[in-house]
Amino acid sequence: MNRFTGRTALVTGAGSGLGRAIALAFAAEGASVVVAGRTPAPLDETVALIEAAGGTAAAVTVDVTDSGRLRDLVHETVSRFGGLDIAVNNAGILRGAAPVGEVSEADWDAVLRTNVTGVWLAMKHEIAHMKENGGGAIVNISSNLGAHLRIPNAAAYITSKAAVSALTRAAALDHIHQGVRINAVSPGASAAPMSLLPGETEGDRAERMKSENPLGRVAEAEEVAAAVLYLASSAAGSVVGADLVIDSGSSA
Secondary structure (H helix, E strand, O other): OOOOOOOEEEEEOOOOHHHHHHHHHHHHOOOEEEEEEOOHHHHHHHHHHHHHOOOEEEEEEOOOOOHHHHHHHHHHHHHHHOOOOEEEEOOOOOOOOOOHHHOOHHHHHHHHHHHHHHHHHHHHHHHHHHOOOOOEEEEEEOOOEOOOEOOOOOHHHHHHHHHHHHHHHHHHHHHHHHOEEEEEEEEOOEOOHHHOOOOOOHHHHHHHHHHHOOOOOOEOHHHHHHHHHHHHOHHHOOOOOOEEEEOOOOOO
């Protein structure tokens, strides 16, 4: 399939895990992809993987809590590839694994600043370009933890991702009349480093999943990527403000 030939996609948090899988999937279907994140080396690895498969990509180092750098990221994307048609706001962190009364202020601030404010700032600059240039599609990566499911000792992360789900819907209503279509994907445990418990191997995780979710396994990164590509594609042209949960049945 070549659903995205001639289009440009921007993916934040694309140095590993779901972000890398999403970037590879867009490139495989013809998009020129800008991969963004805080650390250059993993981004360069993602670009190398895309180019080795015959795709087109460029890496840009950015901290999503820095509004100026996000504005520059959009400008660099447009300058390099001629436009910005699709943005996937995937960058996020997981910190502060403690009961609510014991979460440090530093952890709380870091998680909310990255996971919520970072998504808002990214959308702010993406929307500013898209609404003046024929529209576009934005997909925010939320989580099944938040609006859909809660577990103990993860309040900062849960709060941040519930906010991303709500922010996505609010933005979708605010900007669909300007041709900017905004949705979210909410993964559960997936084949990415963030779903590993401290000291846990992938084999350990596979055993844990057999009893922790109805499907009995994590979602593959490519399965999550497929959902993102659907929401970004013309086939989802009437999908506005959706929050697609992909969590092997955990929150069913």
